[in-house]
Amino acid sequence: MHKLIDLTDCLLTALYPRRCALCGKVIPPTADMCKDCEATVPRVLPPVCILCGRSKEECFCKNFRFYYSGLVAPFYYEDAVRRCIHQFKFYGKTQNARMLGKAMADTVRREFAGITFDFVTGVPLTSKSLKSRGFNQSKLLAVEVGKRLAIKPAHDLLVKIYDTPAQHTMNSSMRRGNLAGVFDVVNPRAIKDKTILICDDVATTSSTINECSKMLLLSGAKEVYCVTAAVTRKAK
Ligand SMILES: [Zn+2]
Numbered sequence: 274m275h276k277l278i279d280l281t282d283c284l285l286t287a288l289y290p291r292r293c294a295l296c297g298k299v300i301p302p303t304a305d306m307c308k309d310c311e312a313t314v315p316r317v318l319p320p321v322c323i324l325c326g327r328s329k330e331e332c333f334c335k336n337f338r339f340y341y342s343g344l345v346a347p348f349y350y351e352d353a354v355r356r357c358i359h360q361f362k363f364y365g366k367t368q369n370a371r372m373l374g375k376a377m378a379d380t381v382r383r384e385f386a387g388i389t390f391d392f393v394t395g396v397p398l399t400s401k402s403l404k405s406r407g408f409n410q411s412k413l414l415a416v417e418v419g420k421r422l423a424i425k426p427a428h429d430l431l432v433k434i435y436d437t438p439a440q441h442t443m444n445s446s447m448r449r450g451n452l453a454g455v456f457d458v459v460n461p462r463a464i465k466d467k468t469i470l471i472c473d474d475v476a477t478t479s480s481t482i483n484e485c486s487k488m489l490l491l492s493g494a495k496e497v498y499c500v501t502a503a504v505t506r507k508a509k
């Protein structure tokens with residue numbers, strides 16, 4: 274299977290040269306980003322706090338109740354990473370999922386070593402949002418992460434029932450209250466005693482993934498871990 278993926282990859286690269294997801298420069302087919310971006314990309318460097326996903330010196334988890342067992346992210350949400358995620362989500366540059374998903378998988382491998390995941394899933398969108406965007410960025414990231422870590426993707430674990438006012442327009446306590454009852458578990462039997470990895474694009478206060486984790490745990494999941502492509506450096 275992997276050979277087939279590699280071969281398809283090579284053929285595609287011959288037709289469409291691979292470009293750095295951060296700056297657009299043409300890069301060798303085996304690279305994830307160009308050398309300049311590799312050197313300057315804002316990485317979350319270990320040792321990390323696996324509850325808020327930041328480097329230990331940037332940790333801000335106090336007073337927050339976490340339902341999930343851990344959250345990690347490869348990057349901070351700034352500079353080229355911010356642009357990359359923005360183009361991915363809002364301008365349909367879905368090929369950016371590849372570099373982001375690989376970096377997420379590498380971080381999961383490093384920080385959650387020894388944990389066996391039954392499923393990997395993305396944070397759901399409402400059917401209305403999915404229709405207007407055309408794709409779910411979290412699901413695409415979950416596919417990339419699952420492929421690299423050999424975890425089965427399961428995209429129908431959770432549904433988002435309704436849209437809430439954009440999270441970034443609210444402060445952190447409003448965000449948490451704002452999400453109650455927004456997500457629901459589709460089939461509790463499917464997740465009973467399972468260890469689940471949730472993927473999302475950006476974590477600011479972690480409210481969204483925390484709410485998803487809460488719903489999965491209330492419905493019988495054994496443990497929930499999260500990985501996002503980026504975390505903000507400071508809670509807003
Ligand atoms: Zn670059």
Ligand SMILES: [Zn+2]
Nearest residue numbers: 322325332334
């Ligand atoms: Zn922390």
